Amino acid sequence: QTAGSAQILVQHITDSTNCQLLQRLQGRHELEPGSVIVAEAQSAGRGRRGRTWYSPFGTNLYFSCYWRLEQGIPAAMGLSLAIGLAVCRLLQQYYQLDAKVKWPNDIYVNGKKLAGVLVELSGTLDAGCDVVIGIGLNVGMPEQSKQHIEQPYTDLRTESSQQVDRNLLVVELQRQVVTVLQEFNVAGFAAFIAEFNQNDLYANQPVYLMAKPSISGICRGVDKQGGIIIETSQSTEVHYGGELSLRAG
Numbered sequence: 001q002t003a004g005s006a007q008i009l010v011q012h013i014t015d016s017t018n019c020q021l022l023q024r025l026q027g028r029h030e031l032e033p034g035s036v037i038v039a040e041a042q043s044a045g046r047g048r049r050g051r052t053w054y055s056p057f058g059t060n061l062y063f064s065c066y067w068r069l070e071q072g073i074p075a076a077m078g079l080s081l082a083i084g085l086a087v088c089r090l091l092q093q094y095y096q097l098d099a100k101v102k103w104p105n106d107i108y109v110n111g112k113k114l115a116g117v118l119v120e121l122s123g124t125l126d127a128g129c130d131v132v133i134g135i136g137l138n139v140g141m142p143e144q145s146k147q148h149i150e151q152p153y154t155d156l157r158t159e160s161s162q163q164v165d166r167n168l169l170v171v172e173l174q175r176q177v178v179t180v181l182q183e184f185n186v187a188g189f190a191a192f193i194a195e196f197n198q199n200d201l202y203a204n205q206p207v208y209l210m211a212k213p214s215i216s217g218i219c220r221g222v223d224k225q226g227g228i229i230i231e232t233s234q235s236t237e238v239h240y241g242g243e244l245s246l247r248a249g
């Protein structure tokens with residue numbers, strides 16, 4: 001049940017595994033970095049900007065991991081991309097899937113969303129900060145999910161011919177996430193630029209950034225803080241921020 005002295009706590013149904021971890025941090029519960037909460041279902045699973053992460057009971061994974069980010073908040077910008085790469089590594093190495101990261105926080109297989117990442121910060125803005133890393137990973141989506149998700153999605157059982165052992169999946173996800181977090185603590189997002197560019201869903205493709213005003217151009221990867229580089233007809237621009245969404249152009 002442990003990686004070092006980090007724990008894996010298992011809950012049946014919860015509001016959101018990120019909320020549960022954030023509450024524990026605020027209540028000053030002792031938690032070892034790398035500790036994880038998983039649940040069988042979430043009644044209030046969250047995406048970015050108040051969106052919902054549909055989290056039915058069944059076989060999906062709802063996973064949150066605690067970490068202490070030594071470089072503080074400015075470094076957190078590329079973190080969700082680096083975690084997306086941890087999920088890609090898992091899907092590629094264990095399930096032989098052609099997994100891609102969609103900037104800034106989703107994991108796609110065969111053009112459909114299989115997993116999403118939600119990084120949330122806790123505590124003071126000084127040197128180090130506590131982070132909670134949420135990952136929703138679809139293992140087996142019930143038939144009625146179509147009514148709840150307005151964009152193409154998929155799951156591990158559809159994409160892989162391999163048997164999925166969820167206990168092993170949780171342990172392996174924790175291992176991959178902690179490995180990436182350790183790498184991130186040493187060198188920040190800069191260490192992941194090349195890997196991101198190899199696994200970028202929209203590499204060198206026309207894209208449309210839903211910003212104000214919106215921007216159309218060719219996706220040219222990311223900079224060392226995790227900002228997206230878009231080549232427009234006039235210039236090459238870098239855009240940052242958890243408020244933006246990217247689409248195929």
Ligand code: ATP
Pocket residue numbers: 046047048049051052053054055105106113114115116117136138149150151152153154245246
């Ligand atoms: P987008 O993914 O559209 O660029 P986003 O990154 O802001 O936007 P997220 O916050 O990552 O979106 O995820 C929430 C969205 O993902 C929901 O609005 C819904 O469309 C979709 N979604 C919700 N639950 C699931 C799920 N279990 N599997 C796949 N997609 C989901």
